[in-house]
Amino acid sequence: MMAVAEPAREIILRTRGVGKTFGKFVALNNISAEFSKGAITSIIGPNGAGKSTYFNLLCGGFPPSRGNIEFEGRDVTGQPQHRFAHMGIAKSFQITSVFPQLTTHENIRVGLQALVSRYDIWRPRARLRELVEQADELLALVGLWESRDRAAKTLAHGEQRALEIGMALASRPRLLLLDEPTAGMSPEETRTMMDLIVKLARERTVILVEHKMKLVLGISDRILVLHHGELLAEGTPQEVRQNEAVKRVYLGQREH
Amino acid sequence: MTEATESIKQSQTSAVGWYEFATRHRASLAAAAILIFPLIMPFTALAVNILIYGLYALGFNLVFGYLGLLSFGHAALFGTGAYLCGIAVVHFDWPWYAAIAAGVFGGLLIALLIGVLAIRTRGIYFAMVTMALSQCIYYVFYQAVDWTGGENGLRGINVRTIDLFGLQIDFINPLVRYYAIAAFVIAALFVMSRILASPFGAAIEAVRENEMRARASGYDVTLTRLLTFVLSGGFCGLAGALQALHLSIVPIEMLHYETSGLVVMIALLGGMGTFFGPMIGAAVYLVLENLVSVWTVHWQLIVGAIFIACVLFFPAGIWGTLIGRGRR
Numbered sequence: 001m002m003a004v005a006e007p008a009r010e011i012i013l014r015t016r017g018v019g020k021t022f023g024k025f026v027a028l029n030n031i032s033a034e035f036s037k038g039a040i041t042s043i044i045g046p047n048g049a050g051k052s053t054y055f056n057l058l059c060g061g062f063p064p065s066r067g068n069i070e071f072e073g074r075d076v077t078g079q080p081q082h083r084f085a086h087m088g089i090a091k092s093f094q095i096t097s098v099f100p101q102l103t104t105h106e107n108i109r110v111g112l113q114a115l116v117s118r119y120d121i122w123r124p125r126a127r128l129r130e131l132v133e134q135a136d137e138l139l140a141l142v143g144l145w146e147s148r149d150r151a152a153k154t155l156a157h158g159e160q161r162a163l164e165i166g167m168a169l170a171s172r173p174r175l176l177l178l179d180e181p182t183a184g185m186s187p188e189e190t191r192t193m194m195d196l197i198v199k200l201a202r203e204r205t206v207i208l209v210e211h212k213m214k215l216v217l218g219i220s221d222r223i224l225v226l227h228h229g230e231l232l233a234e235g236t237p238q239e240v241r242q243n244e245a246v247k248r249v250y251l252g253q254r255e256h
Numbered sequence: 257m258t259e260a261t262e263s264i265k266q267s268q269t270s271a272v273g274w275y276e277f278a279t280r281h282r283a284s285l286a287a288a289a290i291l292i293f294p295l296i297m298p299f300t301a302l303a304v305n306i307l308i309y310g311l312y313a314l315g316f317n318l319v320f321g322y323l324g325l326l327s328f329g330h331a332a333l334f335g336t337g338a339y340l341c342g343i344a345v346v347h348f349d350w351p352w353y354a355a356i357a358a359g360v361f362g363g364l365l366i367a368l369l370i371g372v373l374a375i376r377t378r379g380i381y382f383a384m385v386t387m388a389l390s391q392c393i394y395y396v397f398y399q400a401v402d403w404t405g406g407e408n409g410l411r412g413i414n415v416r417t418i419d420l421f422g423l424q425i426d427f428i429n430p431l432v433r434y435y436a437i438a439a440f441v442i443a444a445l446f447v448m449s450r451i452l453a454s455p456f457g458a459a460i461e462a463v464r465e466n467e468m469r470a471r472a473s474g475y476d477v478t479l480t481r482l483l484t485f486v487l488s489g490g491f492c493g494l495a496g497a498l499q500a501l502h503l504s505i506v507p508i509e510m511l512h513y514e515t516s517g518l519v520v521m522i523a524l525l526g527g528m529g530t531f532f533g534p535m536i537g538a539a540v541y542l543v544l545e546n547l548v549s550v551w552t553v554h555w556q557l558i559v560g561a562i563f564i565a566c567v568l569f570f571p572a573g574i575w576g577t578l579i580g581r582g583r584r
Contacts, residue, residue, distance in 0.1 A: 081472060085474030093468070099461070099465035099466050099469060099470075100466070109458075113458055114470075115474060118480070120454055122450060171473060
């Protein structure tokens with residue numbers, strides 16, 4: 001739809017020859033890629049292609065076994081996970097991950113608080129009024145205003161996914177990483193989520209990991225295809241769709 | 257958006273309003289309960305014990321109920337607080353306030369020591385590592401006979417009067433002693449309430465609720481856990497120091513792992529993760545112990561059965577069940 005924008009030249013994230021091994025198993029081998037600022041880049045591939053491993057390297061879930069990762073020109077390889085949020089990289093999890101017993105509002109508020117106050121044991125948290133307001137704004141943005149005071153665990157699956165995106169946005173990321181944001185969603189919820197992602201991408205860079213290729217062809221500026229831990233192909237949705245190797249390993253199987 | 261806020265406000269029932277009022281003023285309400293407690297509790301010495309064990313459980317509950325880590329080594333924090341306070345009085349002749357400060361410091365220090373070594377472990381491993389480390393502390397105090405009296409305990413912590421800006425407070429009178437100790441416990445309740453309501457309190461809850469998410473949001477989970485454990489040590493150290501002054505002796509049993517187990521029981525009985533639960537748990541446990549032990553020497557059998565019944569039928573604990581949900 002809005003895919004054929006002219007390629008943005010500025011690079012926000014870059015991986016140089018990153019690989020990850022678990023014991024003797026090579027999950028990911030020598031991936032070098034660049035991610036343009038302001039674009040939606042999707043990482044796709046069949047099951048076991050190494051998508052989630054690559055995603056975890058990008059968001060700091062674990063460090064690469066080799067190679068390095070550069071964010072906004074700065075080497076961030078090996079930084080602990082909690083530092084990533086402060087640098088401007090936020091992620092959503094593949095399996096829904098919220099604070100179940102806290103209210104929807106508190107889920108986002110505590111996410112916002114992580115950037116401004118983590119070790120203050122004395123001032124009342126209610127004193128941080130601007131966070132309460134910002135949390136309300138984010139709730140409205142992800143469409144959860146109605147559920148403001150409900151415990152997160154009582155939300156429907158699709159709402160929990162939306163809440164998670166709200167929490168990721170709470171750290172004011174310049175780079176938003178989403179791991180299969182539509183996993184387990186109904187077609188209806190999927191469409192809402194895709195619209196939300198396109199909306200969010202207007203103001204920040206989005207990297208998306210997705211199993212279903214069809215979903216991302218329409219919204220991505222660029223697509224990376226992984227297969228058996230290797231970078232199989234890279235390009236615009238058009239180029240990827242016509243790539244023979246991709247067709248063989250991916251589109252040929254009628255599962256997408 | 258303001259309309260929605262209004263409708264939410266209007267839809268609040270009076271029950272919710274009362275609950276919120278009680279939560280906001282939880283420390284004041286708890287203080288009031290402590291102040292009138294001796295009027296309904298004729299055995300003042302027992303009431304003092306309840307205060308002290310309640311404070312010990314309050315500190316423990318910060319780690320257990322709010323942070324979500326089961327420690328089996330809290331006796332080390334409680335006992336070290338007691339020993340340092342006692343040593344300050346017996347060997348150095350320090351005044352009462354300095355001795356209490358020494359106890360709090362002891363709790364903080366030992367919590368830091370145990371915390372640094374144990375905090376990266378999870379679940380049952382955390383319980384085991386804290387227990388093992390607290391046993392190490394036990395033996396250190398057990399062996400240092402010249403300082404601690406070893407097996408016999410540290411005797412001779414005789415504080416008969418408390419000098420408060422020239423005012424001589426009679427620490428022998430049971431009721432006066434109760435209120436002197438209550439002053440510290442109430443102060444601790446206010447501090448605890450503030451910690452729980454602070455941004456750090458929110459971080460503690462976030463870490464308990466979902467460690468991975470907290471980390472992704474930008475919280476340093478390990479450091480948050482360590483700080484919480486150290487704060488808990490401060491409360492337990494204060495409880496220990498008060499116990500030393502109250503008993504005028506520090507028995508070595510205070511450091512024993514049974515004392516670690518006891519506080520788990522008290523917290524579960526009262527309601528883990530509730531503000532006033534630890535106090536209720538301490539009251540129920542100690543009153544039961546006293547009543548049943550008059551009747552039979554096998555009191556532990558009876559108390560144990562009641563404990564099991566509580567855990568099975570009131571998993572949120574007595575206080576947690578009373579306030580309707582097992583939180584706050």
